[in-house]
Each structure stands twice: as C-alpha cells, then as structure tokens.
Amino acid sequence: MSATSGSEIPPGPPQEAAASGGDAADRARAALERIGAPAALAGPLVAALGPGAAAELSADPWRLLAVGGVTPEQADYCARRALGDDASPDDPRRGRALAAHRLHRAAREGHTALEERRLASELRSAGVRSVDAALTAALDGGDAVLFEMFDEPDEPEDFDGDPGEMPDPDRWYAPARLGRGEQALGEGLNRLSSASEPIMDSATASETVEAVAERMGAAVDPRTAAALVTVALRGICVLTHGAGAGTAIAHTVACAAAVAADSDTGMALAAPTAQAAAELDEALAGLGVDPGVRAVPLAALLETRAPGVRDRGAGNPLDAGLVVVAGAMWLDVEHAAALVGACADGTHLVLLADPAQAPSAAPGSVVADLLASRTVHVAALPEDADAGPLARTAARVADGDPEEVGSPGREVVFVPADSASAAAHRAVQLITDSIPRALEIPPEQVQIVTAVRGGEAGADALNAACKERFNPGPGAYSGMDAGDRVLLVADGPGYAAGDVGYLRADAGGEGGGGATGGADAALAVELPGGELCPVGDSAHLRPGWAVTVAAAHGGRWPAVVAVFPPETRVSRPQVYTALTTARRxxxxxxxxGPALAQGVRDNAALERTTRLVQVLREG
Structure with missing residues (x-):
C-alpha cells in the first residue's frame, strides 16, 4: 500500500502471524500481499475464516472485513487493488461483507441483533444500493441469521369475528452463532420453567431455613427466608441484591444447600471467576457451612476445554437438581445458553444478581431481559444492616447520587487528577506505595480497574508502567514473562474469561520461548487459592495489573484503584461496577472532572438491543 493512502491497514503485531503457523498462514500471507494488505494479518484471517482463508480472500477481497479492526475503507482499498475497475460499491460480495461487519460491530457493543430497518439504513449509508441483495448474500453465506417475530399487544384486542390481516413481522438479523445462541437460551429457559416441579413444599422449606439458621447461630432475614421458599418451589428464580447484601447472599447459599441436601436433589454452586468463587467460599466457611458446598468458576462447572467447547451439555447434564450462580450480571448470551443447556429437565436455576451493575462484557443483557420479560420469579434480598462505606458509596451511585460518603477507616478515598498522565502517575503510586504502606494491603492484592483501554491512563499504558516497576523482562511469552500478573480473556480448562492471576512458565530451555513462547514452553496461570491452570494458547493472556471495567466484571479484589481518565464516557452502571469490585x-x-458526576446522574443505563425478551414471551 502507498504511504499516502488514508485507508491503509496498519501492520499488526508480528507474533499474530507467527502464532498461527502452518501452510494455511503461509497461503494467507501471500494472498494478503497480493491485495496490498499486511502479511501480519494472516494469523487473524485464518482464525476468522479457517484453513481456506487464502482461497476465500482471493475470490472475495472484502472477506478481509472478517478480521477485527479492519475498516470498510481499508477493505475497499484492497478490493480496488485486487479488482481494479471491477471493484463496484454495489458488488454483492461487498454488501455481504458489510452486513456481517455491521452485525459484528454491534455485537462488540453488546447487541445481539439488529432490526432490519436499522441494518438497511447503515448499509445504504455505506454506499450499498441493493440492500436486499446484500442481506440475502449474508444469509446465504452463513454470516447472519434472520428471525421474524410478531409484537404481542399488552392487552388482548376485542374479537368481532373478523380476524383481519396478519401484521407484518419484525425482522431481526444477528451473527449466526450469536443469534442461534440467544434463541437456544430463550427456549432452554422456557423448557426449565415448564418442566419444573417443587423441590420442597413451602412449609418444609421454611423449616429447613429455620434449622440452618439455628445451626449457624444467625438470624436469617424474613425476606431471605421468603426468597428461599420461592427457590424451592419455582424452576427459575432471579434473586436481586445490592452492593451491601453479603450476609444475605451467604445465608441464601447456605440455606439453599440445605434444601438441596434434605431433598436429595444436590446443588451446584458457581461464580463468574476464581476470585469470586474464592470469596464466596470464604463467606460460607465463616458460617460453618459444610465444606462439601464449594463454589467453582462457571467454566469449571461446565467442564470447559476451550472457548465454546464444554463437556457439560444436553448429552451430559449437570448432576444437580439445584444450580445456583452468583454474580449473574456477568452472564452473556453464550455462557448463559451453555449453562441452561447443561441443566436437565426439572433443574431449578437460581441467579443471584445485582441489577445496578453493567451488563456482561460479551453480547447480551441476560438478567435484565429476564427481569423485563416477567416470565421468571423474582425476589429481592435485603441489604446488611451494618453495610460499610464501600457499600454505601456504591448504593449512592446506584441511586444516581455521586456525592461522597463518610469513610473514617479510609475504606473509600477519592484522588483528584488534572490530566490523564497525572491519573496514571497516581494510580501506579497507589498500587506500588500508598496502599501497601498506609493500609498494609500488599501490591499483589491491589487491582487497577480503568474505564478505558487506550490512552495515557488506559489499561495498556498502566500495564506497561506496572510491568516495568514489578517485573521487567524481555516479554518472552507474547510480550509477557513468568511472574507477570495476567488477565485471562477466554475460557479454558480450569479458568474463565476475567480471571486474573500470575504467569508461571516451564520452558524446555531457558530463553527458548522466543516471541511467542516457543513450542517447548508450558505456560500456566496461578489463580487465587494457588491453583495452577495450564494455558495452551498465549492468545488467551493479556497483561493484568490493570484491566478495563468490562474485563473486571465478575472479579473481586481486596483493594481496587478505579481510574477515570478525561476521555471516559461515563455511565452509572460503569462507575457502579468499578466500585463493587473492591472488598476492603x-x-x-x-x-x-464534572463528567463523572454528570454521567452518574444522567446516564442511568447501558441499553442493548436483544431478542431474549421476545423469545421468552413466545413461550
């Protein structure tokens, strides 16, 4: 590509192409060079399109849009290089690629589907004149799936004998895997609702709760007891709570375990990440709950082997009649569908969720959709009577009030900064010196959570600064070294996306890892509690001293440094989620600046376009 082209594709990191290896990557490199695209995109292209990527790209240069980060302008540039005057803005291949690109861009923003009129409008804005042909090509090529749905009126209309004409359905397009996953999730939830029978009658459930409370020497709040009766009776329950409901959550799990044991039903307990599972186990141990009741990361519960590959499913369901998932706002469509698919008919599913938190990092709005559908049973758990400054601060934010609360023990400290560089300096100072010195919380228990990834105070820059301070090294394993704090960005055996731990490596020869760790490198991540999880793919790893709010969703740390740089697009759920990752x-x-308070007051929700409510109401 010429150096003056504004649509050139910047070269990707060399290790991406090297990591893919094999003939497929070599052929992809050659195909990319023929159309003027960086050879370094070979790895991502093969990952997106499979071993036939080179042939697909040669036949259709717009297939380059399947690689994340490539823009339509860059793909058009490459198409003109490949096709010359035959590169028409209305080429059906371009329309297909743009339709898929728009859908995947929406998915990155959390949406699971786009209504046809909106998608068509976006395609016309991109110069596609034959929108119908573009959408048909996307469907025929397997890039998208179409769902037709009829709006159900809130009130039944009077019937006078003339049914009239059928209304036109709403037409929704979704990326194929995501659309089918959301459909399966809705149908699976309806299956659990219709197939459920009570685990216990209400009187016996109440007696069980009373007996557990007596054993624990605790006073179980009547609202918690009522919620547990609902759990025993109903197939699907969402138990909502706030930031200060730790006691109620622990009591709920302890009593639910007793209900499952006394009814010979069996219970499985999961949390989003290893950090969250360890915290829940600690709370249960404090109540003297049977150590056999143990929380595990959802990925472990579903016996995950690789992203999207799990041993638990319809053919091998969970062997528990009561499944409880804490931190359920973390659930996206894919994970929720896998969870529901692994529940046998008759299983009772309980989701513990804080609705004030942001929706999942991945597409979907599962808990919010369940609440909006009014098809499941909902109960609210009470706040602790002695909720501390952390919970009170979060509760104020949840109510749209950004004012500080009293914090005599310095549980919550606001640190002003007048620029992104100053914010970065203060964040690193807090994790390396101020918090360990003043509060005796060691740096390895302090997590930086920032609102953005790029920029001077974003996750990438803060990770670079922390690595230089804590563990300088050559970056032997895809830019990381043994001893680095790392974030797992995908599910695998024993770990979940969002887990943060420390990288351990046993290379066949020291220094033999090279840019990607080398074939002899055995990488593993040490998670909270000391569990060592092998990680076969370094693409699952990212530096983890600093993580974005989305990546921190589902995690909990003793101390958190929450960073809001000047460029933050502030919303109430985003700020609340960052605050609720801290324990002490x-x-x-x-x-x-003023944007933080204004965002908390005015931007009350992160809206997502999804189909789950409609699927649930269809029954």
Missing part, C-alpha cells in the same frame, strides 16, 4: 478498600482516581 477503594481508591478512585478522578480525572474525568
């Missing part, structure tokens, strides 16, 4: 101490580095 929270430092808020505030460089967003």
């Amino acid at each position: 101490h929270l430092s808020v580095v505030q460089a967003a």
Whole structure:
C-alpha cells in the first residue's frame, strides 16, 4: 500500500502471524500481499475464516472485513487493488461483507441483533444500493441469521369475528452463532420453567431455613427466608441484591444447600471467576457451612476445554437438581445458553444478581431481559444492616447520587487528577506505595480497574508502567514473562474469561520461548487459592495489573484503584461496577472532572438491543 493512502491497514503485531503457523498462514500471507494488505494479518484471517482463508480472500477481497479492526475503507482499498475497475460499491460480495461487519460491530457493543430497518439504513449509508441483495448474500453465506417475530399487544384486542390481516413481522438479523445462541437460551429457559416441579413444599422449606439458621447461630432475614421458599418451589428464580447484601447472599447459599441436601436433589454452586468463587467460599466457611458446598468458576462447572467447547451439555447434564450462580450480571448470551443447556429437565436455576451493575462484557443483557420479560420469579434480598462505606458509596451511585460518603477507616478515598498522565502517575503510586504502606494491603492484592483501554491512563499504558516497576523482562511469552500478573480473556480448562492471576512458565530451555513462547514452553496461570491452570494458547493472556471495567466484571479484589481518565464516557452502571469490585478498600482516581458526576446522574443505563425478551414471551 502507498504511504499516502488514508485507508491503509496498519501492520499488526508480528507474533499474530507467527502464532498461527502452518501452510494455511503461509497461503494467507501471500494472498494478503497480493491485495496490498499486511502479511501480519494472516494469523487473524485464518482464525476468522479457517484453513481456506487464502482461497476465500482471493475470490472475495472484502472477506478481509472478517478480521477485527479492519475498516470498510481499508477493505475497499484492497478490493480496488485486487479488482481494479471491477471493484463496484454495489458488488454483492461487498454488501455481504458489510452486513456481517455491521452485525459484528454491534455485537462488540453488546447487541445481539439488529432490526432490519436499522441494518438497511447503515448499509445504504455505506454506499450499498441493493440492500436486499446484500442481506440475502449474508444469509446465504452463513454470516447472519434472520428471525421474524410478531409484537404481542399488552392487552388482548376485542374479537368481532373478523380476524383481519396478519401484521407484518419484525425482522431481526444477528451473527449466526450469536443469534442461534440467544434463541437456544430463550427456549432452554422456557423448557426449565415448564418442566419444573417443587423441590420442597413451602412449609418444609421454611423449616429447613429455620434449622440452618439455628445451626449457624444467625438470624436469617424474613425476606431471605421468603426468597428461599420461592427457590424451592419455582424452576427459575432471579434473586436481586445490592452492593451491601453479603450476609444475605451467604445465608441464601447456605440455606439453599440445605434444601438441596434434605431433598436429595444436590446443588451446584458457581461464580463468574476464581476470585469470586474464592470469596464466596470464604463467606460460607465463616458460617460453618459444610465444606462439601464449594463454589467453582462457571467454566469449571461446565467442564470447559476451550472457548465454546464444554463437556457439560444436553448429552451430559449437570448432576444437580439445584444450580445456583452468583454474580449473574456477568452472564452473556453464550455462557448463559451453555449453562441452561447443561441443566436437565426439572433443574431449578437460581441467579443471584445485582441489577445496578453493567451488563456482561460479551453480547447480551441476560438478567435484565429476564427481569423485563416477567416470565421468571423474582425476589429481592435485603441489604446488611451494618453495610460499610464501600457499600454505601456504591448504593449512592446506584441511586444516581455521586456525592461522597463518610469513610473514617479510609475504606473509600477519592484522588483528584488534572490530566490523564497525572491519573496514571497516581494510580501506579497507589498500587506500588500508598496502599501497601498506609493500609498494609500488599501490591499483589491491589487491582487497577480503568474505564478505558487506550490512552495515557488506559489499561495498556498502566500495564506497561506496572510491568516495568514489578517485573521487567524481555516479554518472552507474547510480550509477557513468568511472574507477570495476567488477565485471562477466554475460557479454558480450569479458568474463565476475567480471571486474573500470575504467569508461571516451564520452558524446555531457558530463553527458548522466543516471541511467542516457543513450542517447548508450558505456560500456566496461578489463580487465587494457588491453583495452577495450564494455558495452551498465549492468545488467551493479556497483561493484568490493570484491566478495563468490562474485563473486571465478575472479579473481586481486596483493594481496587478505579481510574477515570478525561476521555471516559461515563455511565452509572460503569462507575457502579468499578466500585463493587473492591472488598476492603477503594481508591478512585478522578480525572474525568464534572463528567463523572454528570454521567452518574444522567446516564442511568447501558441499553442493548436483544431478542431474549421476545423469545421468552413466545413461550
């Protein structure tokens, strides 16, 4: 590509192409070079299109849009290089690629589907004149799936004998895998609802709760007891709670375990990440709950082997009649569908969720859709009477009130900064010096959570600064070294996306890892509690001293430094989610100025376009 082209594709990291290896990557490199695209995109192209990527790209240069980060302008540039005057803006291949690109861009923003009129409008704005042909090509090529749905009126219309004409259905397009996953999730939830029978009658469930409370020497709140009766009676329950409901959550899990044991039903307990599971186990141990009741990461519960590959499913369902998932706002469509698919008919599913949190990092709005559908049973758990400053601060944010609360023990500290660079300096200072010195919380228990990934105070820059301070090295394993704190960005055996731990490596020869760790490198991540999980693919790893709010969703740490740089697009759920990742101490580095308070007051929700409510109501 010429150096003056504004649509050139910047070269990707060399290790991506090297990591893919094999003939498929070599052929892809050659195909990319023929159309003027960087050879370094070979790895991502093969990952997106499979071993036939080179042939697909040669036949259709717009297939380059399947690689994340490539823009339509860049793909058009390559198409003109490949096709010359035959590169028409209305080429059906371009329309197909743009339709898929728009759908995947929407998915990255959390949406699971787009209504036809919106998608058509976006395609016309991109110069596609034959929108119908473009959408048909996307469907025929397997890039998208179409769902037709009829709106159900809130009130039944009077019937006078003339049914009239059928209304036109709403038409929704979705990326194929995501659309089918959301459909399966809705149908699976309806299956559990219709197939359920009570585990216990209400009187016996109440007696069980009373007996557990007596054994624990605790007073179980009547609202918690009522919620547990609902759990025993109903197939699907969403138990909502706030930031200060730790006691109620622990009591709920302890009593639910007793209900499952007394009814010979059996219970499985899961949390989003290893950190969250360890915290829940600690709370249960404090209540003297049977150590056999243990929380595990959802990926472990479903016996995950690789992203999207799990041993638990319809053919090998969970052997528990009561499945409880804490931190359920973390659930996206794919994970929720896998969970429901692994529940046999008659299983009772309980989701513990804080609705004030942001929706999942991946597409979907599962818990919010369940609540909106009014097809499942909902109960609210009470807040602790002695909720501390952390919970009170979060509760105020949930109500749209950004004002600080009293924090005599320095549980919550606001640190002003007048620029992104100043925010980055303060964040690193807090994790390396201030918090360990003043609060005796070691750096390895302090997590930086930032609102953005790029920029001077984003996750990438903060990770670079922390690595230089804590574990400088050559970056032997895809830019990381043994001893680095790392974030897992995909599910695998024993770990889940969102887990944070420390990289351990046993290379066949020291220094033999090279840019990607080498074939002899055995990488593993040490998770909270000391469990060592092998990680076969270094693409699952990212530096983890600093993580974005989305990546932190589902995680919990003793101390958190929450960073809001000047460029933050502030919303109430985003701020609330960042605050609720801290267990003992929270430092808020505030460089967003008045925008932080305004966002908390005015931007009350992160809206997502999904189909789950309609699927649930269809029954």
